[in-house]
Amino acid sequence: MANDWKERLGVVFSTNPDFEYENEQEETQETLPPQQQKLRVSLDKRNRKGKAVTLITGFVGTEDDLKSLGKMLKTKCGVGGSAKEGEILIQGDFREQVMKLLQQEGYKPKRSGG
Template sequence: MSNNDWKKRLGVVYSTSDDFDYEKEGADEQETLPNEEQKLKVLLDKKQRKGKKVSLITGFQGTEDDLKDLSKWLKTKLGVGGSAKNGEILIQGDFRDRIVELLSNEGYNVKKAGG
C-alpha cells in the first residue's frame, strides 16, 4: 500500500503556501485503558439479525487495533465467529456467561447486562 492514499484526503482543501502542514482530524486516537479500568458490559442482542442471537460487548475504551486484538482472542477462545468495530465486539451466539468468565480472568471489570 502506498503512503499517498488519496481516499484519506477527500474533502481536504489544499494550500499553495510552502509552510502549510496538513493535520488529520481525529489523529489523536484514544489511548487504551488498562484491563482493570475497562468497564465492559456483555449483553444479548438479536435486533436486525433475522432472529439470530449475538453476544455484544460494549464499553471498550481504547484503540481500534486493541479492540480487534481482544475480539480475535475471544473468538479463538470460544471457537466462534464475530466482528469488532465502533467500540463494540460482536460474538456469534449466546456466550454471555463464558465471555464474562474469560474477561474477568484477564482482569477486566465486566458485568452481564440484560437478561
C-alpha cells in the first residue's frame, strides 16, 4: 500500500463532501505575432541605484516566448538582463540597438519616456 501523503501537500482540509481540489494552473496566454505586438522601449533609472536599464514593455504572450526574446536581445547587445512579467530588462542604455533588433525580428517597437 503506497503512502500518498505527498500528493496531498498543499491541500487544505475541507468538511464539504462535494469539495473538489483544483490545481493552480495559470491560463496560458497565446503569443501574438510580432506585427501585432505593441512593444515600448524606454530608459529606466528608477530604483536601480542610478544605473540605467533599457526596458521593453507591452509583450503579450507566454513566459517562454518572452524569455527567448529577452535572451536574443541580451545576447546581441552583449549584456545581462532579465525577462519576466511581460517586461524585458537590458542592462545599460541600448535603446537604439534594441529598436533595430526588434524591427529586424518583425516587431514594431515605439520609443517611450527617457
